[in-house]
Amino acid sequence: MTELAAAKAALKTQAVETPSWAYGNSGTRFKVFAQAGVPRTPQEKLDDAARVHEFTGVAPTVALHIPWDRVDDYAALAEYAEDRGVRLGAINSNTFQDDDYRLGSICHPDPAVRRKAVDHLLECVDIMDATGSRDLKLWFADGTNYPGQDDVRARQDRLAEGLAEVYGRLGEGQRMLLEYKLFEPAFYTTDVPDWGTAYAHCLKLGPKAQVVVDTGHHAPGTNIEFIVATLLREGRLGGFDFNSRFYADDDLMVGAADPFQLFRIMYEVVRGGGFTPEVAFMLDQCHNIEAKIPAIIRSVMNVQEATAKALLVDRSALAGAQRAGDVLGANAVLMDAYNTDVRPLLREVREEMGLDPDPLAAYRRSGWAEKIAAERVGGQQAGWGA
Amino acid sequence: MTELAAAKAALKTQAVETPSWAYGNSGTRFKVFAQAGVPRTPQEKLDDAARVHEFTGVAPTVALHIPWDRVDDYAALAEYAEDRGVRLGAINSNTFQDDDYRLGSICHPDPAVRRKAVDHLLECVDIMDATGSRDLKLWFADGTNYPGQDDVRARQDRLAEGLAEVYGRLGEGQRMLLEYKLFEPAFYTTDVPDWGTAYAHCLKLGPKAQVVVDTGHHAPGTNIEFIVATLLREGRLGGFDFNSRFYADDDLMVGAADPFQLFRIMYEVVRGGGFTPEVAFMLDQCHNIEAKIPAIIRSVMNVQEATAKALLVDRSALAGAQRAGDVLGANAVLMDAYNTDVRPLLREVREEMGLDPDPLAAYRRSGWAEKIAAERVGGQQAGWGA
């Protein structure tokens, strides 16, 4: 098989999970702009996600967020998804929107609040049992706003204790993905602020605990692909929350702010053996001002393009230049792949998969946007609050 | 008059404006935690602000935010304030919370939206006429999230045109304070992102247009006191929006994150002749998790302490060491003032002003917190949305 053929084969196996909440409304603390046609129910979110998969062919699963996607019968929801050609993916917990969580959840000074938070996480594992989801994704908004507000170290002890209880509840084939974030909503300390903290906790928990890298959760100047390479080397990269940012956790479409960075990340994934189902490739974005479904399709395509470029790197030439200490030559090999226009290749891949080569045009022609704008009238549009 | 006496005299003339919205609920995009006793009306906000002034003696004015503080009769509102010992201060416009403003306000590509935005600003000047406010504070959320989304330069043209119309409407003794901000809620470009842009617009508008420095609106590493010194040198420092931050626009209590920076800022104010009524010293903060009124009292006290230290700098010794090129000596003179515990001095100042030396304790003893928690039940608590 030629290198190009191998790249195409790999691209056909790609899977990018889309998040149910990205189909709903989102915004900043200043304003949430509502959009026409936004889903009112978890089922309608799945309907939209199914369109993304229909036109891209590589978005087969949908992450749920509890309680935003709470239903009475998760098995029925899973069946609903499968009837539409997609499957339920990771279960995302939420321990930041209840009034009790003003000072934290699993790290809260009050044991009663910690109990409540852990119970919610255990409920999420119950849901995983029902949906068949493999991954429990944990992001904690826990932290403090003011120096002295709470005991930084005691909060780590509480975190470790809560995580251990949830870890113990994980079933065969289930995993816990621990996400880190520099800041927001907490502004002085965050209880899992960096990959090192997440990694240290995962190490103590055991092999089912893995670190998830959200590409928007780092300090300025952080080399994310280095972290990716390191976590793969340590066997602790559980997955990605993809998005992009210029400043903070902007949650823009992945690849929109720094496509070269996304390529470098995907190169380290490929180089480190991470282009496997063991690493979950998920989107986690906010489409505050742009149309949501096309934005998600575009994001999936951006991941595909970065992946294609990463797969096209002439690794033998690269290794040769690196061994020779040829700084410019090695850089040129990498840049040659990056500078390649891979869109024709991806059009071929799509055609070979029986898809329209232009997912966005196909989506537009489908009339789905007009249909949901007309039909989804009344009710409560989904958003972060519900 | 000794230096200490001069410092005390100056401290007694200090005026810190508190923002009506800081008495209401606020939060992050993740959650707004409601608090007991939060005002439901502009009048109740003024009641709370009056307590802050009662106990600190240096918070005589209250900034309004339109439409959050919209009332039928602004003259009556002004009278309401004065009856409680405070006055209405700057009028803050809001051109970011209407659905029309999804892609901007005064910089929007659609002239109809720009018209609406400018009309709102003109209405704010009408309100200033009614309230007797001197300052129109303009912060624009305008910007773009994605490269290419709009024409960066055309947006500047629109901005200039809109500002000029509003400037022309300003009456005798009225001013326009133009605020800049690096990012948020826009994530790719912001139409007034830095002091240079605000300054360039003010220059073209005329002497009534001044720059306002929000201490949380800069890129990491920006030397804010340098900007303060520069704007004072240029005669264009209209005022401050005080708050503090560790990461982005965290809107924590001023002086909480970096008290040394606040001192350095106040030193440049004093050194540059900016400790006058021509510079408006305003708070602009969010008390998301802490009790609001005590947080505002504490913030006012933090400004007082930084000011006291700045006033205590031995400027003659400093100038001597600077002239001599004595790096360590000059730094030591500044640090000597900073390291001084000025709380006893401020207690004296308060006692001489007929106040309790400990404003927070006096507030606690007043029973106000319990009273408003008991009385302000029902209705719609004030927040950023209303």
Added chain:
Amino acid sequence: MTELAAAKAALKTQAVETPSWAYGNSGTRFKVFAQAGVPRTPQEKLDDAARVHEFTGVAPTVALHIPWDRVDDYAALAEYAEDRGVRLGAINSNTFQDDDYRLGSICHPDPAVRRKAVDHLLECVDIMDATGSRDLKLWFADGTNYPGQDDVRARQDRLAEGLAEVYGRLGEGQRMLLEYKLFEPAFYTTDVPDWGTAYAHCLKLGPKAQVVVDTGHHAPGTNIEFIVATLLREGRLGGFDFNSRFYADDDLMVGAADPFQLFRIMYEVVRGGGFTPEVAFMLDQCHNIEAKIPAIIRSVMNVQEATAKALLVDRSALAGAQRAGDVLGANAVLMDAYNTDVRPLLREVREEMGLDPDPLAAYRRSGWAEKIAAERVGGQQAGWGA
């Protein structure tokens, strides 16, 4: 003329100035790694620069740095350059390497040091007269390391005074380009830290004073293309010092760290009418570990590629999408140009200019690297210190 033909025509007129000092050794505070074949004299630097122009066709001028390129006869040096097919470009002053400049140069508290610094700048204008250079590029290392070390505002007064004297000395057709930089080598204040400060000084000086944007001199998160658009709108963009950075002023090859940013900058240049000789496009880089001449060739090619992409933006489609408020559509138009592989186009451009389509391969085949390594033995290699 088709758009493609127009783009090609524009690309043939492009001019990127290379800096004499980039041909010499450079490094960090930790180590300067010497390389074989590095020039010992200004003439040898010109020899190398002539190779870059020979193979790229778009690097016709060479910036000098005084005193590093001090010679007895500048007219002879200019002739030397022209004999080799290049011309002398901007004159760069140096007021940071004399022991007298420990606490600054033009902003120093001691008038004698200021006099010395201004005299040096005046000497640079004398050199411009002799070389026929149009631009005096001024970068000041001036600043302070410790709060209180010197009077921030007085330093601005001194700066203004010194600049005014030099401005007065400029002849017909000569310009002063004022560069700003956030930090380094000063660590607390820098006397020209941002574009706003440079702009304010240029405004007061007059139309011959223009701002120069070094792409590595900003705080993290700064939107450089916004500054470019703003300065063009104000008629104050004098030129660029191109390089790239991940963290601080890394001085890597332009386009190496964030090629998408370089494209966005060049798009604003094109859109704002800045692709003219009035804007000087200069490199200012350090090739600490990579071979210098190929690195400079590669950098010139990176600028070409970004320019080609910027020229290929379908501006009519872009304007339409922007007017329509089509966020995704407008972004897609821009990204379509960015994602295009313009290397074939540039190979055509080079062939039409009578050049080898692959400048790096042509350089390698030329044997120049081996020749200078063999011949330039002994003597003192050029570097920042000489």
Added chain:
Amino acid sequence: MTELAAAKAALKTQAVETPSWAYGNSGTRFKVFAQAGVPRTPQEKLDDAARVHEFTGVAPTVALHIPWDRVDDYAALAEYAEDRGVRLGAINSNTFQDDDYRLGSICHPDPAVRRKAVDHLLECVDIMDATGSRDLKLWFADGTNYPGQDDVRARQDRLAEGLAEVYGRLGEGQRMLLEYKLFEPAFYTTDVPDWGTAYAHCLKLGPKAQVVVDTGHHAPGTNIEFIVATLLREGRLGGFDFNSRFYADDDLMVGAADPFQLFRIMYEVVRGGGFTPEVAFMLDQCHNIEAKIPAIIRSVMNVQEATAKALLVDRSALAGAQRAGDVLGANAVLMDAYNTDVRPLLREVREEMGLDPDPLAAYRRSGWAEKIAAERVGGQQAGWGA
């Protein structure tokens, strides 16, 4: 014993190690400004360090840097130090100033260079045997400047292998302190860029491997005290390299840029049981423009003041407020200690230790500065290069 007495007792046991290289010349890549009286030999550095200890009483050890402090007889050097009242401290390796290290040292692609680097580290352990030093401090300048330049992951493998060999050579009671740094001198990747990477390596090496926190080596916005608390919780905090910064690794006097941060760090040290000899408190600074010995004395005093404030925190009141979820109350307890002027307390401590209460004045009166300026004439002043 009262709390104050306990604080005083603790302050009397404090030990801050000063670095031999801070007594020599240093600078930026732009210029090294030489100073009068700078040592020419390791012995003269020890003479200066002895003055710092003489006047502060809490700087009993001096870190060496190999090869800058290479001597023929380290036992004799240790004796020389003890004769002057100080002892030799940590041995700092240098694998960045030899031409071979252009592309790295212990991570270099060429095994011969790696061998050389490891041999140097082993030599450093030999020196520790001779000097009786406990700690080998390892900072690696290793990294890459351009994407693709080398294989990020292979470099980690090489690093692990090299460290393991050196670890195996450590004797009884000897430790390896692994330092991390975000960037500089490498600008794309750094092989030990963050505490997580250092921690992961130390974990695999064993208990004698500990992480050292240089306070200037983090990305903007990083919460250093959180890292300190975490490393203490993990039992992996080996020590500090103290300095301060506004932007990057500015290496200013510790406490000069953000004294509140230093206090918060020292509070976490105290709270986490880190105020013990197991944690090495070292300075690592550059006094580029200020007089070196007084700057070091001042730095030691800054550490003392931050420590004193940290010791004065009313931990019982703090814990109570934290447990009660009293955000403002808990913050106030911390700030109360920070706002205390501890200089009188430290004067008392010094007097009780038989020292002059004002170390800087005592140093000035000693005539040492004049003496060394007069005597140390000729020879080669010490600096980073020798």
